[in-house]
Amino acid sequence: MILRLRGIGKEFFGNSVLRDIDLDVRAGEVHALVGENGAGKSTLMKIIAGVHRPDAGSVELDGSAVTFASPLAAQHAGVSTVFQEFNLLPERSVAENVYLGREPRRAGLVDRGRMHADTNRLLADLGLTGLESHQRVGSLSVAQQQIVEIVKAVSYDARFISMDEPTAALADQEVELLYELVRRLSGRGVAILYVSHRLKEIFDLCDTITVLKDGNHVLTTPTAEIDPDGLVRTMVGREFAGYFPDRDPSIVPGDVRLALDGVGNTQVDDVSFEVRAGEIVALAGLQGSGRTEIAHGIFGVAGFSRGRVLVGGRAVDVRSPRQAVRAGLALVTEDRKAEGLALGQSILANARLVLDAVIPRSADRRARRIPGILSSLELVAASQETEVQYLSGGNQQKVVLAKWLVTEPQVIVLDEPTRGIDVGAKRAVYDLMRELTANGVAVLFISSELPEVVAMADRILVMRDGLLAGQLPAGSDEETVMALATGAGVDSGEHLAVDLGAVSHTDDLPGTDGAGPHPDHPSRSTGPKEDR
Structure with a gap:
């Protein structure tokens, strides 16, 4: 023992x-x-x-x-x-991080040769051939x-x-x-x-x-x-x-709420898709496939250099998260603590962040809905004045969701919404997704967990190497999604053809959550970040 x-x-x-x-x-x-x-x-x-x-x-x-x-x-x-x-x-290098604060010394100086040798020995002993001490x-x-x-x-x-x-x-x-x-x-x-x-x-x-x-x-x-x-x-x-709520067969996708028409930049190329009211569309893909860059473009964090974005059938030129909110978009980012919440502020203050920063004229009127929204999300807290830093991860995520729901968006993008929360809180997120579609909201759903992708999505769009590799219907299996994402069975450099004219698509929007009181200035760099 x-x-x-x-x-x-x-x-x-x-x-x-x-x-x-x-x-x-x-x-x-x-x-x-x-x-x-x-x-x-x-x-x-x-x-x-x-x-x-x-x-x-x-x-x-x-x-x-x-x-x-x-x-x-x-x-x-x-x-x-x-x-x-x-x-x-x-x-700093791999070796400097491994031995940070306890670097081997010789004659009072850091013995870099020994430090790198010891690190490489550790890497080799663990069979980690893809890493080197100097990286x-x-x-x-x-x-x-x-x-x-x-x-x-x-x-x-x-x-x-x-x-x-x-x-x-x-x-x-x-x-x-x-x-x-x-x-x-x-x-x-x-x-x-x-x-x-x-x-x-x-x-x-x-x-x-x-x-x-x-x-x-x-x-x-x-x-x-x-x-x-x-x-x-x-x-x-x-x-x-x-664990996963059933689809409501009475919900039929309605008008197109979000459409991308041939958008591109240095990271993605010629991406087109649409998402309809009452629909959950998942965007899948490997790390570096371009999901995050699409999301940044949609939400105005790092714009597209070509193509068009349409919200509710109207072309929009979204250059900042503030403009994205005013266009009817909402974004729940992957990193709720760094990008989605003001941890030292109360639940109520966090739920009002976007309202007060972007639409202050109607903030008080819309804020009256906050208690009802928090109740429907089954938030567990002593009071609405509790600082969010003292909440569990699942309850913190519910506060982020409330912050966006109160803006009454046409389109909501959920980027890894269940990451790091327990199975009970996950079910609450899944129930919310179904409720949103029942109310006519278009849902873009990004997840690295394939079981929830295939269980929740009405359609699955797969990115690979900055291109849209294909579209799969509801009920597709995980192996098929991964085959598209990796290009298995596809000749090198060739991507599977897809009928983009009828495609509804989901994109990851991990740029900024409008986390602070000034959505035009997200808490992290607005440049492209590595896709997760």
Whole structure:
């Protein structure tokens, strides 16, 4: 037994968040820790990592009681944590990031030769042939950066590694890279605690599953002895069969709400599609396929240099997020914390952000709908004056959704709307998507999770290498989507033909969420960013 927790309890400001938690993780085991947002997973991980000290209970490492005064103390003891947010310096090399703050020295100076040699030895030992110690971290893909974080953890001679949503920022085709690394580590006897909301990963990778609910230990079971339906029922009390809401056959797509006609720039070329009222259209594609560049163009973050954009049948020249909002567009970005929310402000203030910044004359009138919208989204909070930084990820996402719903958009773009939220909150997002289409809103849906793409979309459009590679109907399987995205079975340089005249299309809009009080000045760079 590498790590053993007994009777762990933790309170914050008199509020109990963990109660009498037991957990055992063995050498070579991949142990899943699952539960809804707010179940206590993050707090438990931070106790293991030395960020928090437990108020009750004990932590044992290799049979001996330990108390970690800091994350550094935990790392030196062989306990490392890879958090969801990367802690890397993009302008420095892989080696400099791996050994940051503990660079090997010779005669008082940093021994760069040894540092790079040690890093390359680590990479080779883990079978990571695609990485080199001298590469600049900022030039790496998101998947490679995630791997650098794990290599940094391994460099402490870690015998136990906990991973918090390690695939949250990865596209489906990149997940296998992480799978291979996790399997290599477990094969070497490293114990791994794996936190993820993606059920497929849990059943693909993990030997054992522990479920937390409302700060309590609910179940620990071998993965082979439970199925997805049983796991979802244990976590949230809902059958897996009801995970995705059914389509309403009475909803018939109406007028075209959004159309792109031959748009292009340096990243995408000759893209045409349309999305109709009452329709969910998904945009799929691999990293770098051009989805984000299309989104930036639509929402005015980085405009198209050619082609036309039409909203409600009228050509529009959207050069800023502010203009996009006034044209009837809404954008829920992938990174809700950095781009979608003012974390230090209240729920109500966040729900009014776009109203006050873009349409102040009608802000007070429209803001009267906010309590009803929050209620319909089943937001859980003490009051509307609660600062959003204290909400769970799922409830934060509901605040972002409310912020846009109150603008009464014609078209809403959902970019990775379920990333990093629990299965119960995911179902709330899916229900909202169906409700929006019932009310005649056109929904553009971007997701790297193929199961939700094929389950929710009325049509699927696939991008590849900056071009629209093809269109698939509702009910298409994941393999067909991936074949289009990768070009499998297509000659090099050739893209599948598609009848664009009748195509409705979905595009990713990850540029800015109008997150702050000035949508013309998004919180992040408005230049093109790498597609996720």
